[in-house]
Amino acid sequence: MHVSILSGGSTNVRFQPRTGQFLAAAADNVVSIFDVETDRRTQLLQGHNTEVHSLCWDANGDFLASVSQESVRLWSLSSGECINELSSSGNKFHSCVFHPNFPALLVIGGYQ
DSSP states (O other), X not given: OOOOOOSSOOSEXXXXXXXXXXXXXEETTEXXXXXXXXXXXXXXXXXXXXXXXXXXXXXXXXXEEEEESSEEEEEETTTOOEEEEEEOSSOEEEEEEEOSSOTTOEEEEEEO
């Protein structure tokens, strides 16, 4: 059994559903995607201005949502690009989850 340790501090980590080949890890305002089979970072997702509080994959593992207080970003794993962004309008976002029966529905939790 091979065990790797992520260097630096990560506040949130999530394995890709189904295969578990990729691991998303948030540190500060950046999300890194690691290929656990090759033990390498494959993507660096940048765009948040503040710390990322939450990560969630869609059921197929094709998309990753990242949440900071000021925005939610939806990333495509195939391109590494942000394909959608929702900015908060006074609310502070905190968490997210894709609905299990409606895969295109992302539920965002927040406060204030």
